[in-house]
Each structure stands twice: as structure tokens, then as C-alpha cells.
Amino acid sequence: MVQEETLNRVRNAANQLGYRVNGMARALKTRRSMSIGMLVPDITNPFFPPVVRGAEAALAEAGFCLLLSSTDNDADKARSQLDAMIEARVDGLLLGMVRRRDPAVDRLQRSVIPAVLFNRTVDDDGISSVVPDDALGVRLAVSHLYELGHRRIGLVVGPLFTSNGERRLRAFRREARRLALDVRVVEATAFDETAGLRASEQIIAEFAGMTAVVAGNDLLALGVIDAATAAGLSCPRDLSVVGFNDMPLAGRLNPPLTTVNVPELSLGRTAAATLLDVIANPDRPPDQIVVPVTLVERGSTAAPADKDLRASP
């Protein structure tokens, strides 16, 4: 696109001369579709619908509509959906499906469409993002298990090509060292129940004496519980499990899931508000907003049973 080149040169020159873009004035002049595109990795992950709802509410207040796509964790799908969004002349993009290194994000940064990442971010910090406090969440989960008496703890981490996966792993390793825990880590191939089941079959079989698992998200936690049940272990009697997200219905499950609460509505709202700010102030430097998390203690965690009485895995 020749226009981009020109635009950048003009913008640089204007910056050097001390001009700043007045977003609202520009908005009145430029033709807008008054719609924002949002890409989530998997709409059937119950974590995302309330994030979408939060973003939609904030955008509606500003007069914008939301167009949503679910990429199904597929890079090709993400690319064609991004193209459809751009074709639809969206005024901005909320991206929740990014990988730590993501060509789609690189491409966007060279275009003129404002974008904000949410839930996941990229390694390169040239783009604004709104993410949960991954490190705090894992610290809270591990501390909770430690205080219950657990010392041999597994981590079923999400894919390490995502920032959530990598950051939660790093925090877990740090806590394990600090508390001198005996740990094992297994990487799930996706953030869903099936991947959680597969990954934890392995860790349950190989890590004798493991009494607790921290899961990369709530769906992975359900997979861990399924694998435990299949191995004749009951949750929380034989295996405590902590999730991440506190997805809707997590408290109504059997057992009710102990998990790290990410305030989904607020995460979505904040991402949308940040995007609106980026649209209004194109020269705003990129930043990362970290949304605080809390631990919700429910029925899937308990003190470890006496090891001699436990069914061996």
C-alpha cells in the first residue's frame, strides 16, 4: 500500500514539527464504519463470551458495533477473518487469538488499523495489550496448594506459543523453586478438555505421589479431573486441581472448581476502552495493562490424603 508509506512520512514530518493529531476532529472528517472487529481463538471456551459481552457494552456506549470471529486456533482462518474484517472497513481490532510471535500482528502494525490485544500478548511490545496477571494467578494457586500441605505438584500448562502458557510456566517454576516443591510440567496442545485429558494422562502415570495439579485454564482442569477419574483417582480426595479463569458455571460444577478468577467482563471492557483511546490518539505509545486476578477457593482442592491410604495412581 503506497498510501501507508505516504501517511507515515507525513505523520513523521508532522511529529517533528510538533503537530499532534486531534482524534475527534479526524473522526468527523474521515468516513467511519463505526464497527470494531474482534477475534477470539475459540468461542466455545466459556471464558470468551463474557469478555465479548464486556467489550460490546463499552463499544456500544461509544456508538460502535462489534463484529466477532472465532479463529478456532487456526492461523489460516485468522488470516482470512482478519481480511474479512478489514474488507468490512472496521475502525479497529481487538485480537485475542495471538501467538507470542504472530505474523498477523506484524502485518497489522504496518497497516493503519488501530489494534489492541487482549488476554494474550506478543513478545515484541510494539502494540497495546490488556492481559490478566498470569504470574500473580499462578502464585496464588501454588500458595493455596502449599498451605493445604501439597508438595508434589504438577502443571498442565497451555501451549507455550501463547503468552499465557509461557508466563504461567515461568511463574510456576519460580514458585516451585521458592517453596522447594517437587514438580513436573506437561504442555497441553490446546486450551481445551481433550488436550487437558491427554496431557494429564501422561503426568498422572509418570509422576508418582503427585497430589495436586495446577491447570493452564479451567477447560484443561476439567480434562485433568477426567484423566484422574479414569485412573481411579477422585478429586479432591486423591488429587486437588486448580483452574484458571473462573469461567461461567465453574462454581456449579461437580466438584465446584477452585480457580483463579479473571474478571472477564472488565477485561473485555478495558480492552475496548483502550482501543477507543488508541483510535482517538493514534500517537499514544503502546502499553500493557495488567488486570488483577484473585483465587476462588471451591471444592476441587483439599488437603492431601494420607499417602499410605491413597490409591496409587
Added chain:
Amino acid sequence: MVQEETLNRVRNAANQLGYRVNGMARALKTRRSMSIGMLVPDITNPFFPPVVRGAEAALAEAGFCLLLSSTDNDADKARSQLDAMIEARVDGLLLGMVRRRDPAVDRLQRSVIPAVLFNRTVDDDGISSVVPDDALGVRLAVSHLYELGHRRIGLVVGPLFTSNGERRLRAFRREARRLALDVRVVEATAFDETAGLRASEQIIAEFAGMTAVVAGNDLLALGVIDAATAAGLSCPRDLSVVGFNDMPLAGRLNPPLTTVNVPELSLGRTAAATLLDVIANPDRPPDQIVVPVTLVERGSTAAPADKDLRASP
């Protein structure tokens, strides 16, 4: 729009002369965005994400992207989102938020954008729809309760301005007459847990001796269980509850929910396939595809306890 008038006149004349539109040839000539718009009433209702996923899969196979909006059951929001979809030049629309009489649908029928309704339909049958077998679902739910021994049964029905609400109510009344049941009906103001709680507080307080409730969907069923718990009744010991949809996680709840399974992925797939057919064959007469449903018996239903031993509501 003058063009619509002209188009209709041309189409009618062509029809009379025996011409039929060749959809694929037309597709090659007309400029397409290769995207389809989908409107759901509430993306945080766990029923919808797998419907979306099913539609998306079928559309992706045909090279179309899906742009999704959640109307939050708000007619104004629906209107502005429809406008955004049309502005985005979608090639067709999948509408899941319609009311039995819906100005948005009337407006669409006068336009040239192909549309298919899913899950809900309108009273006027001028537009194709793909809906669950509401009547069969209710029949299966009531028969199940009858066979367990229940004779005093409540219905917490969804809003009667929706086809789901109205059709499920009609089927319930019919079954109640056929089986000479003692019944009460209360209409919830929405298809969510809060509305279910409110509506069933009333029926639990007023309908003495009620041993079972059929709920208009699974979220309403959760509200019923909450209201029962608050009234000191335990599900299923004191009150059996049947949901509708079999949303994801329904089988993992406490108690696991007995519910009418609507095959969500397949409903979404069928709706998308029908829309693609309408796009390819604009003169295809509108029809209604009814998707079969089944009853999934789980832990929220049981034989009624001995009345003398039951805690009175």
C-alpha cells in the same frame, strides 16, 4: 430503495417467462464480500457458541467468513448491528434473535439480502428457518417426569414473544391435558438464570405439592434449582428439574442436568447450509427445517419422594 422495486419487477417478469437465476453464474458476476453475518440473542448463553462453531465450520468449507454479533436481546442493538452487517456487505444473514413478530425480519424480507432464521422463527412463514423440535422436546420431558411418578408439574417457560416460548408452552398444555396432570405455568422475562430464579420463586411459593418443573432452557433450569435451594428444597429429592438444550457442561453440573438435547453443532451447520442454498437459489421457496431432539436423563430428575416426608415448600 428504488432498485429493490425494479429488481422485484424484473424477477417476477423473468419467473413468468420461465427464467431461473443461476446462482453460481451470478456469484461470478456480482462482487461478494464472502462473509456471512450472524446475530445471536446472547453470546453468554452457553447454547450459542457451539451453534456458532457449527455454522462457521460449514461456511468456512464454502469459503465464507462469519461475522457475529450478540444483540443482548435488545431490539435497538439488533437494528444497529444489522445495519453494521449490511454496511460490511455481508452476502447473507443467520438470525437467531428474532421475535415471533419482528420488524427487523419484515425489513429484511423487503431487501435483497438472503437470510435464514435459526433456533427461533417468526409466526409469518415467509422466510426459511432451522429450529429444534420444540414440541417433541417438551413431550419427552413431560413423559419422563410422568413415568417417574410426577403428577403436579410446573412449567417455567421462556418469553412468549419467542417461538421457543410459545411452542414449548403449547406442547406442555397439550401433554398436561393428555395425561390429566395438575400444572401451573409461569413466564420468565428472559432465557437466563436470574429470570429463572424470579419466575420459579413465584411458582414454588404458590403451587403447593409441585414435585417437578420443566424449564424453558438450561439456564432457566439453573434458576429453578437456585430458587428451590433458597426455599429449602433439594434437587432432585424434593424437586425434579428438566432443562432444554443440553448446553456444554450440563452433564458436569451438580446435579448433572436432565435435559432435552438440541444438537447445537448440527443446528448451526444446517442453518449455514440452508443459507448457502438460499444464496445460490434465490427463488427457492422458504421452508422450515425441524431438527430432532432427544432426552438426556441425568441426576436432576428422580421419582417424587413420599409426600408426607417431603419438606413443604
